[in-house]
Amino acid sequence: xxxxxxxxxxxxxxxxxxxxxxxxxxxxxxxxxxxxxxxxxxxxxxxxxxxxxxxxxxxxxxxxxxxxxxxxxxxxxxxxxxxxxxxxxxxxxxxxxxxxxxxxxxxxxxxxxxxxxxxxxxxxxxxxxxxxxxxxxxxxxxxxxxxxxxxxxxxxxxxxxxxxxxxxxxxxxxxxxxxxxxxxxxxxxxxxxxxxxxxxxxxxxxxxxxxxxxxxxxxxxxxxxxxxxxxxxxxxxxxxxxxxxxxxxxxxxxxxxxxxxxxxxxx
Amino acid sequence: xxxxxxxxxxxxxxxxxxxxxxxxxxxxxxxxxxxxxxxxxxxxxxxxxxxxxxxxxxxxxxxxxxxxxxxxxxxxxxxxxxxxxxxxxxxxxxxxxxxxxxxxxxxxxxxxxxxxxxxxxxxxxxxxxxxxxxxxxxxxxxxxxxxxxxxxxxxxxxxxxxxxxxxxxxxxxxxxxxxxxxxxxxxx
Numbered sequence: 001x002x003x004x005x006x007x008x009x010x011x012x013x014x015x016x017x018x019x020x021x022x023x024x025x026x027x028x029x030x031x032x033x034x035x036x037x038x039x040x041x042x043x044x045x046x047x048x049x050x051x052x053x054x055x056x057x058x059x060x061x062x063x064x065x066x067x068x069x070x071x072x073x074x075x076x077x078x079x080x081x082x083x084x085x086x087x088x089x090x091x092x093x094x095x096x097x098x099x100x101x102x103x104x105x106x107x108x109x110x111x112x113x114x115x116x117x118x119x120x121x122x123x124x125x126x127x128x129x130x131x132x133x134x135x136x137x138x139x140x141x142x143x144x145x146x147x148x149x150x151x152x153x154x155x156x157x158x159x160x161x162x163x164x165x166x167x168x169x170x171x172x173x174x175x176x177x178x179x180x181x182x183x184x185x186x187x188x189x190x191x192x193x194x195x196x197x198x199x200x201x202x203x204x205x206x207x208x209x210x211x212x213x214x215x216x217x218x219x220x221x222x223x224x225x226x227x228x229x230x231x232x233x234x235x236x237x238x239x240x241x242x243x244x245x246x247x248x249x250x251x252x253x254x255x256x257x258x259x260x261x262x263x264x265x266x267x
Numbered sequence: 268x269x270x271x272x273x274x275x276x277x278x279x280x281x282x283x284x285x286x287x288x289x290x291x292x293x294x295x296x297x298x299x300x301x302x303x304x305x306x307x308x309x310x311x312x313x314x315x316x317x318x319x320x321x322x323x324x325x326x327x328x329x330x331x332x333x334x335x336x337x338x339x340x341x342x343x344x345x346x347x348x349x350x351x352x353x354x355x356x357x358x359x360x361x362x363x364x365x366x367x368x369x370x371x372x373x374x375x376x377x378x379x380x381x382x383x384x385x386x387x388x389x390x391x392x393x394x395x396x397x398x399x400x401x402x403x404x405x406x407x408x409x410x411x412x413x414x415x416x417x418x419x420x421x422x423x424x425x426x427x428x429x430x431x432x433x434x435x436x437x438x439x440x441x442x443x444x445x446x447x448x449x450x451x452x453x454x455x
Contacts, residue, residue, distance in 0.1 A: 020340030118288035124394035194399035
């Protein structure tokens with residue numbers, strides 16, 4: 001009798017798992033968001049806990065240091081303001097020239113700041129959750145970046161949080177361009193499960209002249225990432241497929257393991 | 268069934284999943300995040316009943332998958348696969364021995380991710396695997412092995428601190444107390 005109850009429990013658990021896995025995609029993502037929302041109160045606690053040492057450090061910092069920092073920030077702000085003026089002038093000129101050539105005008109990037117709240121607990125995915133959701137206007141496939149370069153794209157959207165699949169995950173393929181004379185193009189894919197700072201650049205032509213240290217940026221192909229977002233630098237390259245193609249390793253500009261604030265780019 | 272113990276195990280699973288999602292230090296240092304759910308499953312299977320094991324498999328699996336890119340529910344069966352045989356044969360296991368806890372923790376911590384990966388590879392998902400996955404499995408097994416005896420101590424302490432203390436029966440009974448000294452004779 002006791003053993004029968006045990007096997008009934010096993011059957012019930014397997015049944016629940018099978019039912020969940022056979023739900024339609026839409027229902028599963030809704031259910032996932034609902035279950036993940038249980039953790040929302042803890043996100044606040046965690047961020048408060050992370051903020052506490054910083055607040056303590058601020059309180060311990062001498063006033064002179066703070067004034068010095070404020071002075072430095074003011075200088076930086078002035079410098080950035082001048083740079084912004086220059087950028088606006090260049091943008092205007094670029095728009096005029098594009099208008100003369102009858103090219104489509106480039107729209108400026110609209111960005112929204114987001115904080116990374118959790119990382120994927122499973123080792124076989126490279127995803128993070130950010131604190132922006134559908135109520136902030138997020139939709140699937142929006143590019144995510146930092147000032148250093150590309151981070152990934154939005155892969156699932158909840159009301160308050162969204163999932164971002166990082167560069168280097170199998171589900172985040174990026175069409176990339178090597179900034180050399182021939183502008184060789186390839187596709188970024190995962191390098192391995194351990195080192196998140198390196199990714200592979202595949203499908204480069206066999207005649208590609210790839211050298212260590214060259215910059216890699218997004219090519220703009222694929223319809224998700226606009227052209228020109230920095231990705232990283234070439235580490236090394238080798239011929240593959242019996243010399244028919246070239247494959248390169250790229251060191252990402254962004255330290256994906258340490259980043260905690262990102263920008264979501266809106267179209 | 269001790270409801271308090273079940274609630275404690277589920278609360279620990281909830282916090283463990285949250286901790287794994289928030290704390291990146293093990294991943295940055297060792298290249299893999301240590302999963303505490305299999306270790307908790309070993310504790311639940313050795314100290315509680317099949318209902319608790321089933322609840323932990325379902326709730327823990329759902330919580331884990333909700334914060335991960337895993338399909339929802341894929342971790343439930345691997346968790347149950349780790350807990351069910353231990354719970355079924357727990358009378359044959361020297362569950363009080365830290366070495367037994369360590370070995371079971373290591374086995375469960377390697378089995379759960381390996382089975383999950385196997386299920387993922389059989390679905391249309393593309394998990395990130397390679398030779399490095401072996402290292403990750405070793406780290407997870409070692410982490411789970413170390414965590415299991417620690418969890419037993421922690422839950423033992425929690426049980427003592429928060430649970431009802433067992434009533435201690437003493438051999439003293441006032442109605443059987445031997446009265447020493449001279450007996451008082453009652454004269455009729």
